[in-house]
Amino acid sequence: MKKRIKKFLNNFDGLALFLDFTRTLFVYMIATCFALLLNQASVMNDNIFGVYMLGVALISFMTSGYIWGILASIGGVIGVNFFFTFPYFALNFTITGYPITFSIMLLMSVLVSALTAKVKKAAAISAAGKKRAETLNEMSTAMLTAVDVDTIIGMAADSFHAANQCSVVLYLGSPMEDIKHVVRVSNEIDEQVFSSILEKQVACRAFEECRPVGAEIENATRNCKGTYFPIATEEKKYGVVGLLFDDTKLLLEDTYSFINVMISQTILALEKQQANEKAQRILLETEKEKMRSNLLRAVSHDLRTPLTGIIGSTTTLLENGDEIGEEASRKMLTDIQHDAEWLIHMVENLLSVTRISGGTTTLKKQEEIIEEVVSEAVSRIRKRFPGSRINVEVPEEMLLVPMDATLIEQVLINLMENAIRHSGSPLPISLKVSKKKSGAVFTISDHGKGIDPSRIPDIFDGKPQKGSSDSTRGIGIGLSICKSIILAHDGKIFVKNNLDGGASFSFVLPMKGGKEYAQ
Amino acid sequence: MPNKIKVMIIEDEDAISNFIATTLKANTYAPLVAKTASEALSMIPSHCPDLVLLDLGLPDMDGIEILKKIREWSSIPVIVVSARGEESDKVEALDLGADDYICKPFGTSELLARIRTALRHSAKNNNGTPASEVFSTKGLTIDFGKRQVTVDGKEVHLTQIEFKIVSLLAKSAGRVLTYDFIITELWGPYAVKDNQILRVNMANIRRKLEKNPAFPEYIFTEVGIGYRMSDEP
Numbered sequence: 001m002k003k004r005i006k007k008f009l010n011n012f013d014g015l016a017l018f019l020d021f022t023r024t025l026f027v028y029m030i031a032t033c034f035a036l037l038l039n040q041a042s043v044m045n046d047n048i049f050g051v052y053m054l055g056v057a058l059i060s061f062m063t064s065g066y067i068w069g070i071l072a073s074i075g076g077v078i079g080v081n082f083f084f085t086f087p088y089f090a091l092n093f094t095i096t097g098y099p100i101t102f103s104i105m106l107l108m109s110v111l112v113s114a115l116t117a118k119v120k121k122a123a124a125i126s127a128a129g130k131k132r133a134e135t136l137n138e139m140s141t142a143m144l145t146a147v148d149v150d151t152i153i154g155m156a157a158d159s160f161h162a163a164n165q166c167s168v169v170l171y172l173g174s175p176m177e178d179i180k181h182v183v184r185v186s187n188e189i190d191e192q193v194f195s196s197i198l199e200k201q202v203a204c205r206a207f208e209e210c211r212p213v214g215a216e217i218e219n220a221t222r223n224c225k226g227t228y229f230p231i232a233t234e235e236k237k238y239g240v241v242g243l244l245f246d247d248t249k250l251l252l253e254d255t256y257s258f259i260n261v262m263i264s265q266t267i268l269a270l271e272k273q274q275a276n277e278k279a280q281r282i283l284l285e286t287e288k289e290k291m292r293s294n295l296l297r298a299v300s301h302d303l304r305t306p307l308t309g310i311i312g313s314t315t316t317l318l319e320n321g322d323e324i325g326e327e328a329s330r331k332m333l334t335d336i337q338h339d340a341e342w343l344i345h346m347v348e349n350l351l352s353v354t355r356i357s358g359g360t361t362t363l364k365k366q367e368e369i370i371e372e373v374v375s376e377a378v379s380r381i382r383k384r385f386p387g388s389r390i391n392v393e394v395p396e397e398m399l400l401v402p403m404d405a406t407l408i409e410q411v412l413i414n415l416m417e418n419a420i421r422h423s424g425s426p427l428p429i430s431l432k433v434s435k436k437k438s439g440a441v442f443t444i445s446d447h448g449k450g451i452d453p454s455r456i457p458d459i460f461d462g463k464p465q466k467g468s469s470d471s472t473r474g475i476g477i478g479l480s481i482c483k484s485i486i487l488a489h490d491g492k493i494f495v496k497n498n499l500d501g502g503a504s505f506s507f508v509l510p511m512k513g514g515k516e517y518a519q
Numbered sequence: 520m521p522n523k524i525k526v527m528i529i530e531d532e533d534a535i536s537n538f539i540a541t542t543l544k545a546n547t548y549a550p551l552v553a554k555t556a557s558e559a560l561s562m563i564p565s566h567c568p569d570l571v572l573l574d575l576g577l578p579d580m581d582g583i584e585i586l587k588k589i590r591e592w593s594s595i596p597v598i599v600v601s602a603r604g605e606e607s608d609k610v611e612a613l614d615l616g617a618d619d620y621i622c623k624p625f626g627t628s629e630l631l632a633r634i635r636t637a638l639r640h641s642a643k644n645n646n647g648t649p650a651s652e653v654f655s656t657k658g659l660t661i662d663f664g665k666r667q668v669t670v671d672g673k674e675v676h677l678t679q680i681e682f683k684i685v686s687l688l689a690k691s692a693g694r695v696l697t698y699d700f701i702i703t704e705l706w707g708p709y710a711v712k713d714n715q716i717l718r719v720n721m722a723n724i725r726r727k728l729e730k731n732p733a734f735p736e737y738i739f740t741e742v743g744i745g746y747r748m749s750d751e752p
Contacts, residue, residue: 344624367715369722371733372740378733383626394733398722405742406606433733 020063024072027062031055032079039084048084049105052076053112060113061120069113076109077102125254132258135163136265143269150180152273153239156266157182160241163262164255167244169194169226175203175240190244193225199242203228207240214242231263231270238270288484290461292353302477303346306339341384345417349481352410365489367400368408370433370440377412378431381420388420389428399433401440401509407485408509414478415444415505423448423502439491439511445504450497459495482507523549526634527568529559529585530600531578535623539572542627548634556580560588568595570637573617575601575608583612590616596637600625606743613697613744620695636693636750654689656749659728659737661689670728680705681724684717685748688738693750695741721746 035051056076060069081091085098139159146152153170160168167190173179178200185191193199206213206228214227226244230237241263313332321329371394378392412431419429423446432443451459460483486493486507493507526548530536540550551566553559556579563571571589575582586597599612599620609620618637621630654661658671663686668675677685683705688696698714705717721740725732739747 341624368742369718371722371725372718372742374733375735376740376742379739392731392733394731396726398719398726409742431733 016064020068023062024059024068027055027059028072028075028079031076032083035079036083048080052080052105053108056109057112057116060116064117064120066110066113066117069117070110073106073109073113077105080105128254132163135159136261139262139265140268143265146269146273149270149273152266152269153180153182156241156262156269157184159265160184160243160259160262164243164245164259167191167194167226169203169242169244170231170239171203171207171242172239174207174237175200185244193244194242198224199226202226203240203242206230206242207232207237210237229259229263231266233267233271238267241266287487303343306342309339310336345384345413348410349414349478352407352485353481364404365402366405367402368405370394370399370401373403373405373408374412374431374433374442377409377416380409381413381416384417385420390416391428391430393430393432395433395435397435399435399440399511401511403489403509404485408489411482411485411507412442412444414482418478418505419444419446419448419503425449425502435511436508439508441506441508443504443506445498445502447498447500447502450501451495451503453497456495456497460493523547524570524638525549525551525566525568527551527553527559527563527566527571529553529556529571529577529582530574531555531576532574535574539630542630546631556582556585559585563589563593563595570634570641571595571597572634573597573599575599575612583608583615586612586615586617594641596641598633598637610697610699610744613695614699618694632693640691640694654686654692656689656692656751657736659749661686663689668728675727677724677727681720681727684720685724685728685738688746688748692748695745695747697745701745 031051031054035048038047038051052073053076056069056072059072060066063069078091081098081102082089085092139155142155142159143152146155149172153172157168157170160166160170161184167183167185167187169181169183171178171181175181183191183194185194202213202224203226207230210230210232212227212229214224226242228240228242231239231241241259243259313336316324317329317332324332374392374394378390381390382388416429416431423429425446425448427447429444429446432445434441434443460479482505483493486509489509491507491509493505495503495505497503524547526543528536528539528543528550530539530552531554536552536554540552543550551562551568553562556577559571573582573585577585582599582601586599589595589597594616596618597616599609599617600623601608601612601620602623612620618640619633621633652662652664654663660669661667662669666682668677668682668685684701687701687704698717699712702710702712702714702717721738722732725735725738728737729735737749739749741747
């Protein structure tokens with residue numbers, strides 16, 4: 001309610017008019033009194049003009065517009081005639097020479113008031129210009145730090161709102177589809193105005209035709225209250241910004257150009273953002289491409305080796321099975337089994353890769369209870385390595401983490417398998433999950449020989465190890481798959497050597513609010 | 520030997536059906552092999568197998584369709600064989616009446632264990648004998664009559680709904696029950712098929728029953744499918 005009264009008063013020009021009138025009258029009366037005093041003291045008559053001139057100058061300075069200065073100078077001429085020329089206290093403009101005197105006085109008063117008004121206007125313009133420059137500066141610095149489109153349009157709307165003292169609506173994309181919009185209003189009524197069908201249609205026209213449309217533009221659309229400017233370059237349309245002024249004052253030319261500058265700023269920020277996103281996407285693509293080619297290289301080597309082993313052993317068994325003896329043939333069969341298991345594992349990894357790099361698909365993320373995923377991964381690894389010892393530790397609290405369970409299971413299996421096969425230590429490995437600020441942290445550590453520090457920086461990049469032998473085949477590819485999976489979950493993966501020996505692989509999965517991973 | 524248990528293998532890969540048939544023979548079962556769906560559907564009525572091992576990927580018909588056809592007139596136990604990573608297929612098969620599933624690659628011991636469990640359940644159903652009043656596996660004992668659950672002799676307090684879940688799993692011990700099946704059994708057919716409540720309940724049960732929730736002894740999770748109660752003595 002209070003707000004409404006204030007708005008009403010602001011809008012009511014009568015108040016300002018009344019104030020100006022009072023000021024004029026006050027100064028005029030003082031000037032007259034002073035002149036009367038001077039007249040009584042019989043000081044030179046000529047000074048009376050000077051006193052009125054001073055009054056006119058003061059009035060011009062204190063009031064807005066020319067009108068009060070001119071009125072005061074007319075009043076001054078009348079006053080001199082009335083009070084100080086014969087016949088006293090009566091009006092008589094017919095005395096010889098007086099019309100000229102009065103004309104000169106009128107002209108001078110008008111000039112003085114015109115000059116002061118001009119100076120005042122210039123000061124006001126420069127002040128407004130300074131404020132706008134500041135606003136623009138603030139806007140562009142703020143937008144430099146913006147990280148996503150939402151922030152940018154929010155900031156833009158704030159700037160429009162602050163700089164023009166009006167309600168603002170900013171549509172991203174076509175207003176009719178209304179993909180996204182932000183509103184900054186001075187009161188609730190304006191918000192309703194913006195959401196009306198008529199206003200939206202006008203906004204849509206501005207978007208479609210790529211030119212300003214609305215109440216404040218010459219081709220005013222009937223009944224439309226807001227003014228809509230397209231946010232568009234010649235190549236691309238970004239959206240529309242609509243402004244709703246409290247009073248239906250015509251938009252001043254410089255406000256108009258200022259709005260255009262602000263729109264350009266917004267476009268610049270949006271373009272920059274899009275370029276960034278594109279670069280990010282390309283980076284992601286190259287990352288995936290790299291992984292894929294590494295994978296292919298590894299596949300040709302790593303699949304061929306166990307297959308050669310299997311074929312060799314089976315041929316030997318079939319052809320010379322009777323001669324090589326019970327023990328040797330058992331040994332061969334065990335080797336075949338190992339190789340085949342390894343191949344299955346490899347195929348499962350390959351399946352995971354197709355799942356994350358399958359083009360348009362998004363990860364099937366679901367909230368999973370971590371102990372369920374962990375226990376399945378552990379039981380699968382136990383099936384493959386029956387003799388292995390694994391210490392599992394999960395928090396007492398139930399943790400729900402959004403993830404693609406099959407993929408995270410794959411990561412856990414890969415990391416545990418590496419720890420079992422390559423640590424070179426018979427001590428049990430440990431899998432520990434804990435809750436941290438950054439998310440759920442999974443750590444797999446062993447007590448083995450650790451990792452050569454020179455390999456740590458690019459261990460997840462899938463590069464084949466120098467002098468790699470069959471015993472270490474597949475580590476690189478397994479880890480690079482782990483990295484891709486974790487990255488696809490917006491998580492992080494890292495490795496370090498423990499102080500007391502052995503290596504620790506950890507990865508963090510964000511618990512909530514993780515952005516949907518889409519291509 | 521008379522009265523050998525007949526197991527029908529529906530599988531198009533010779534290598535796999537060979538290996539399964541050999542294993543089954545070695546374990547005193549009588550294997551029957553069908554390579555295509557049509558062959559299988561004509562063999563089942565004439566041979567009346569005691570159990571069917573069904574591969575979901577067949578050349579002439581979707582395995583799911585065969586399952587539907589079998590279920591139209593018979594309740595013989597069916598174990599579905601499928602590749603990993605096709606959770607939705609497995610869930611569909613289980614919900615359509617398959618008794619269990621087994622993932623490729625599987626070992627012989629796993630296969631034989633699944634066959635034994637499925638046969639035991641079908642025997643129980645056919646004889647019409649009421650399920651025993653007490654279930655026990657390893658250290659866990661459930662007395663359905665007294666509504667009492669003990670772990671290593673110590674009584675564990677479960678809430679109403681937790682007890683219902685545990686006893687439902689125990690009555691089908693060794694078999695995997697899908698999320699949807701459990702929800703329908705507990706909350707009725709019109710309950711929202713949102714497994715979150717069930718999983719939270721299960722997390723609580725696990726904390727009460729298991730020594731280490733991440734390394735369960737009694738109730739196993741089949742991620743994306745459901746739960747299975749251990750049936751080891």
